[in-house]
Amino acid sequence: MQISKNRHVSQMLGLLMNSKDVITVPEFQKHLAISRRTVYYSIAKINTFLNQEGIDTVSSIKNLGFYLSEQSRKELQNIENKNRENTNEDLFNFSKEQRIKTIIWSLINNDKISLTTIETTFNVSRNTADNDFKHVNLLMAQCGLKLITSHEGHKIIGPEIKKRNWVYEHFLNEDPILFSLLTSSVNPSPDINIFLKEFEKMTGNFFTDDAFVYLSAYLSWYLNRIKDSTNRLANTHTIPSNLLALEWAQKFLFKHCIVNLGEAGYLIDLVHSSQFVKANSEYGGIQEILPIAKKIIFRFNRATGVELKLDSLQVNLATHLLAAYYRIKFGISYKNSNLNTIKNKYSELFSFTKFAVKPFEQFVKKTIPDDEIALIALYFGGELKAIEDQNLNQDQVSVMIVCSSGIGTSRILKQQLTEKFPGISFSEPFNTFTYENSSLKGIKLIISTIDIPRKGQTNMVKVAAIPNEQDWKNIENALQKAGLIEFNERLNVEGLLDIISEYARIEDPINLKKSLKKYLELQGTTNVSKKNNMSLDEIFTKQNITFADHVDNFKQALSLAFDPLVKNHSIEKTYIDKIIQLTQLHGPYMLIENDVLLAHAKAIDGVNKTGFSFLLLKKPVVLFEKNQRFLEKKIRIIIGFSTIDTTSHLKTLGEVMKLLQNKDLMGEIRSSNSKYDLLKNHS
Structure with missing residues (x-):
């Protein structure tokens, strides 16, 4: 008797109905190859069903086993007989989808079915029966099978494997109709x-x-x-x-x-x-997939800027891919009920996974269906959350730093924040992807260089990658509001003047106030020597430095700035397109000084190798036109860079930041009238 989708429950009830004696737990385990826990779980499910039917529940004899009373067995037999009598009545209420599946099941099992059979079995009109057969014909064609008509009725012809795949696919997707049809037509084998x-x-x-x-x-x-x-x-x-x-x-x-x-x-x-819940990494089938899983993880890391470790993830992913490989190889369609949720709610995760699985597509020589990609995305999503939560808890991070890519400028920002507020624990830079997939557990403040969606009630503050005076005030206020610093923790000019006046006579309070203010500002910023350690051409190389009197628009300026990197194959032209797209989406977040743009995107956007370029415009160009949603910004310098990872560019980027913070040197650079001036005065 089928009372549950779980076959163990129905099989145990069958054993109890057919036995007048007590059945021990070990006997259940042996007959059904199940665990002791599953025995007790199944007994509980059976008793729930019996209670609903008003039948005495399974009796238990301590240290012996379980049995059904004779009266219970008789009542259950009556229910089973009644179910058989009412089978056709149940079929009368089938939906079109249920009818179609039942017809295909019968045809695959070599039953001859005619229009009359459909009419009488399901109590439908001849027109409905005819339409059902047309739909069956369409579905079978999609499966590589064919519905034909003979004097005996309709039947399905085609490769045996294709017929089996249709049946297996519906069991795989837990189709209740097939489970019900199976129970009524096949006796289970223990x-x-x-x-x-x-x-x-x-x-x-x-x-x-x-x-x-x-x-x-x-x-x-x-x-x-x-x-x-x-x-x-x-x-x-x-x-x-x-x-x-x-x-x-x-x-x-x-x-x-x-x-x-x-x-x-x-x-x-x-x-x-x-699907396996646990796989032996030494097993033959897994061995072939392990290198593919490794490549997928590396591509995912490269695309997202995160660093997922191989360790158990490689084996777990390979375990999943083994099953996916055989499903795809034999055309077995897996339907993921959460596909739309994953694609909509975790669109970036889905996109990155789709990029990462290319080695697997090359291995199977087929395109991976979205349903399978969604399953793989869950592995990455789970690993991301576990790692980020662990890192945040382990380091007791209070403040999260976020930028568009998690590289470059945000690392410089962290350095400055750490120097200004040494008592606060700041995270490593998160990109927007890792931010959106993090739980924010323990985070009291988010400092971001771009506009990002708010998550929960955590306070946020947006600043430039190299904060100006107002940015620092905003950061300090936000830290105070989050309870991370006290209001009186930082020195202030008025307080110092009060202390000095108690012990000395102040002859020129206005100029003293200015001097103290300048001194405190210098203490709060990175100490940069006026003489830069590296010359302009040492940072960028002569070939990568460009000068132009003027350009027509921002896109032209960006193309001119990155032209050296395109020519030496550091980047593809798609990299420039992505920077334009990011600027239109996030605004002037790459503007690190009033007229300096640090232009960059992710490795996935067309990077072949790490590179830097420098463009000086004699006449500034407008970053945004007035009719766009951002205020117009004028730029004269574009520093372009590309990086293949999260570390190879950091040393050079550090020198760039030193260059930008040297106001005297930057003044000289801005006064140059040609590339010759740039190289002559700053090489």
Whole structure:
């Protein structure tokens, strides 16, 4: 009797109905190949069903086992008989989708079905029956099968594998109609669960609970089907390479009096297409996928700017990819019920995963369906959250730093913040992707160089990568509001004047106040020597320095600035397009001084190698036109850079920051009238 989607529950009820004696827990375990915990779980489910039906529940005898009273068994038998009588009445209420699946199931199982059969079975009109067959024909064509009509009725023809795939796919996606149809047409074999457990023991690969359920159901149908030799695959002399799995498959088939290498190979592929909760990294099937998983993780890291460690992730990802490989290889469609949620709520995660799986697509030589990509994205999402939460907790970070890419300018910002506020723990820079996938646990303030969506109630402050005086005031106020610094923690000019006046006569209070203010400002910023350690051409190289009297617009200026990096193949032209897109989206966040733009994007956007370029415009160009949503900004200097990772550019970028903070040197650079002046005076 089918009372639950979980086959163990229904199978246990069947054993209890057919036994007048007490059944012990070990006997249940042996018959159904289940754990002790599953026995008690299933008994609880059975009792829930019996209570709903007003039948006495399963009796338990301490230290012995379980049994059903004779009265309970009679009442259950009556329910089962009544269900059989009402089968056709139940079919009368089937929806179109349920009718279609039932028709296909019957046709695949070699039942001859006519229009009259559909009319009487489902109590529908002839026109509805005809439309149902048309829909079946369409679906079968998509599966590589064909619906034909003969004098005996309709039937499906085509490769046996295609027919099996349709059935397996619906069990895989936990289709309740097929589970119900299976129960009414096939007697379950307890040997199946035993053999699945034996596979786990032999290989060290353990199925998920869901995989165990749908495999058990499908194999019940499969064994019933291949009793008819005409439904068997052709025997072959080719021996599958996985000898351990082959031993298991042959033993399984031999138990049912079948010796066929073609079917053994099919069984091996079948179990490998099922999801494992734990896999043996030394197992043959996994070994081939492990290098692919490694490449995928590296691509994901490169695209996102995060550093996911291989360790267990490589094995877990390879375990999943093994099942995905066989599903894709044999055209078995997996439907992810959370696909739209993942694509909409975690769009960046989905996009990065789609980029990362290219090595797997090359391996299977097919495009990976979005449903499969969504599953893989969950692995990365879970790993990201675990790592970020661990890092935030471990370092007791109070303030998170966010920028568009998590590289470059934000690291300089962290350095300045740490020097100004040494008692506060600041995070490593987060890009927008890692920020959106972080829990913000323990974070009291977010300092960002770009506009980002607010998460929860955490305070936020937006500043330039090199904060100006107002930015520093905003940061200090935000830190005070978050309770990270006291209001009287920082020295102030008025307080110092009060202290000095108590012990000395102040002759010129106005100029003293100015001097103290200048002194405190210098103490609060990075100490930069007026003489830069590196010359302009040492930072950028002569070939990468450009001068222009004027340009027509910002896009032209950006192309001119990056032209040296395009010519030496550091970047592709798509990199420039991405910077324009980012600027239009986030505003002037790359503007690090009044007229200096530090232009950059991510490695994924067209970077071949790390490089820097410098453009000086004699006449400034407007960054935004007046009709755009950002205020217009005029720029004269564009410093362009590309980086293949999160570290290789940092030393040079540090020298760039020193250059920008040297006001005298920057004044001389701005006064140059040609590239010759630039190189002559600053080389």
